[in-house]
Amino acid sequence: SQQGEEDPQALSIQEGENATMNCSYKTSINNLQWYRQNSGRGLVHLILIRSNEREKHSGRLRVTLDTSKKSSSLLITASRAADTASYFCATGGGKLIFGQGTELSVKP
Amino acid sequence: EAEVAQSPRYKITEKSQAVAFWCDPISGHATLYWYRQILGQGPELLVQFQDESVVDDSQLPKDRFSAERLKGVDSTLKIQPAELGDSAMYLCASSLRDYNTDTQYFGPGTRLTVL
Numbered sequence: 601s602q603q604g605e606e607d608p609q610a611l612s613i614q615e616g617e618n619a620t621m622n623c624s625y626k627t628s629i630n631n632l633q634w635y636r637q638n639s640g641r642g643l644v645h646l647i648l649i650r651s652n653e654r655e656k657h658s659g660r661l662r663v664t665l666d667t668s669k670k671s672s673s674l675l676i677t678a679s680r681a682a683d684t685a686s687y688f689c690a691t692g693g694g695k696l697i698f699g700q701g702t703e704l705s706v707k708p
Numbered sequence: 709e710a711e712v713a714q715s716p717r718y719k720i721t722e723k724s725q726a727v728a729f730w731c732d733p734i735s736g737h738a739t740l741y742w743y744r745q746i747l748g749q750g751p752e753l754l755v756q757f758q759d760e761s762v763v764d765d766s767q768l769p770k771d772r773f774s775a776e777r778l779k780g781v782d783s784t785l786k787i788q789p790a791e792l793g794d795s796a797m798y799l800c801a802s803s804l805r806d807y808n809t810d811t812q813y814f815g816p817g818t819r820l821t822v823l
Contacts, residue, residue: 633811642712642799642814643751688750694739695764696812698750 606689606702614707619676621702623689624669630693632665632672637686637701646674646687679706710734712815714800720821726788729818733782733802739763741812742775742785745797757783790822 607622625632631650635643649656649665649672656663662675676683684706690696713732721727733740738759743751754773756764760780768775772791777783787794797817803810 635814640797640817640819642714642816643801645811645813648811690750694756695753696741696751698752700748700750 606687606699608702609700610703610705612705612707613679615679615681617679617706619679619683619704619706621674621687621704623672623674623699625672625689625691625699626670627691629667629691631691632663633690633696634661634663634672634674635688635690635698637688639685643688676704679704681706681708712800712802712813714798714815714818716818717816718819718821720823721790722823723792724789726786727790727820728787729785729798729800729820731783731785731800731815733800734813736804737802737813738780738805739803739810740777740783741801741803742783743799743801745799745817747796751797751799754785787820790820792822795820795822 605624613619629651631648633648634646636646637643647658647663649663651667660677665672686701686703688698688701690698715730719727740757742754744754745751754768755775757777760777773787775785797819799817800815801812803812
């Protein structure tokens with residue numbers, strides 16, 4: 601069963617533009633994580649935000665968390681063609697429960 | 709940089725055959741996970757080990773799937789017999805010790821196609 605739902609399912613932008621992906625989840629959480637998956641490959645951990653945090657930055661990534669709305673967003677600024685991948689949010693400790701992902705395409 | 713190793717990377721098999729996947733976690737990582745990812749969906753946990761013990765295998769179809777981590781290091785996931793619906797990516801991940809807080813590191817996966 602999927603805990604989170606990402607929106608949009610697919611996003612296509614030009615290099616240099618910002619990309620925003622949203623994640624909604626159903627139950628209370630201790631933390632929420634974002635992962636990237638290049639086509640046909642394993643997942644790479646991007647960032648973890650704890651339930652008592654509202655915003656977190658890592659390089660060109662900015663993650664927000666609104667526990668009252670059970671939602672999170674991932675912003676990638678100044679996107680590059682290399683950012684083309686699927687992005688997943690995941691909740692839970694140990695047993696991560698993933699959403700269905702947002703497929704991001706960045707065109708040069 | 710240490711990585712999770714998986715083999716094979718690709719496996720094509722016929723229905724009713726047996727298949728096995730191998731995973732070697734990052735050295736020192738006590739927790740090991742096997743996930744299954746159907747095309748277009750997020751990964752779903754099949755089984756979680758803490759050292760050599762199973763912590764969670766509630767989503768593992770035990771009539772055909774088995775997993776072991778005998779010495780608490782590398783792990784094998786087996787499917788016997790394989791069915792058409794088993795076609796998916798099988799991902800292995802590991803984390804240091806505290807599975808509630810530690811980051812999970814994923815291997816490259818094994819892409820299984822059942823004909």
